[in-house]
Amino acid sequence: MTKRQLMATFGIVALTAGLTSCSSAGGPSGDSGSSSAEPANTTGTVTVWLMDDAQKNWPDLVQRVNDDFAAKYPKVTLRLAYQGWADKVGKLDKAIADGNAPDVVELGNTETMKYVLSGALAPVDRTTFDNSDSWIKALANTCTYQDKLWCVPYYAGARVAIYNATAFQQATGSADFPKTETDLTAALDKIAEKNKADRNYSPLYLPGPYWYAAMSYVAAAGGSIAKFDSSGNWHGTLHDPKSQQGIGHFADLVRKYNKADLTVNEQNQYEAMARGRTASFYGNGYEAASVTAPGTGDPTLKDAVKVATMPGPDGKPLPTFIGGSDLAVTAKSPQAALASDWIRMFTSTKSQQALADKDILPNNLTQLNPLKSRPNTAAAANAVPDAWFTPLAPGWGAVEKQKIIPDMLTAILKGKPVDQATKDADAAIDQLINKAS
Incomplete structure (x- = not known):
């Protein structure tokens, strides 16, 4: 079994699932399930699940691609449902089990292994997608x-320091x-x-369960979440001295500078700055x-x-946890070719430029x-x-789902x-990380 390194997605956000039917553009070109009909005569329904980041931050891109898809496939119905990170996986697992999986699904980068190993995804032809020769490796x-x-x-996504320059000035x-x-x-x-008169004011809003940030400090100290050993198994390494050093440093910063509830995660941390409760936080660029x-x-x-770049404790920039999302065609989709073509349009050079214009990191080095x-x-x-990235392990999805690291941080x-x-935490990780979830 080939091992590969996975990455994580942006933090957990609340679900806002809304199902809408609309026509749009894309087209089969060589993927399994390709229709023999001309695009104008092709019929069927394509269901797409996108995360609500798109609904909040680039709805115009979604609409443009859907309009193009409709123009190419006027007799195909596109059903778009926005999902939230908090319970998307549970909903998807149930949909797959019930035989109602969407044709296209957005997956956080740490989620892909789970669905690849379970046979839930269909292979796609890399050469048919724009910029595939310069995709971020x-x-x-x-x-x-x-x-x-x-x-x-x-x-892609990378975390940065987001700050109120006026407050610093x-x-x-x-x-x-x-x-x-x-x-x-x-x-x-x-x-x-x-700001000492305001007991709720945080000079640095650094949420206690924010494991993406905590593991950045672990990486800065030379530690890691888990390692693949010579026996062919993964094992947790948070108890290693360097990992403990990074975790302890993170906890010290949280205790000293975050004056809010230390058990609250980072999902809406931007609100602290919007409400005048902090001068800085560590987040994805789009949170600004x-x-x-x-x-x-x-x-x-x-x-x-x-x-700005977040400085680390070693005199270098704080290593970032690279986030991002992927788009996949589900294995039993009856419309695999249409689904692939919608993805093709949604990740085209034009579409990636639309993201870049909104300060979202595109999927390829040329436009990055x-x-x-x-x-x-x-x-x-x-x-x-x-x-840095999360461990490439069969059970990594289960480790995340069980919130082992956030719960560890809260306990500390x-x-x-x-x-x-x-x-x-290492003992809990060892119980899950080698088992396909």
């Missing part, structure tokens, strides 16, 4: 198993985000002093837009909210490179080459010694 790896491609990279005399952690903590201390967007945030902060010099995307785009912040908490 780590993204393509999440879709590749035994020399076959089982899904198509959709977009007022407290420190500089609107720039510090480049070293020593300078950052000094600035955060000044911000804390300036959420801070200032009408409806979700405070538009008056538009000129104040900036992004210009973002490395753009102020709003430079920090995230430049972080991609050195990003409630007073459980790091040594015991990491030992217990």
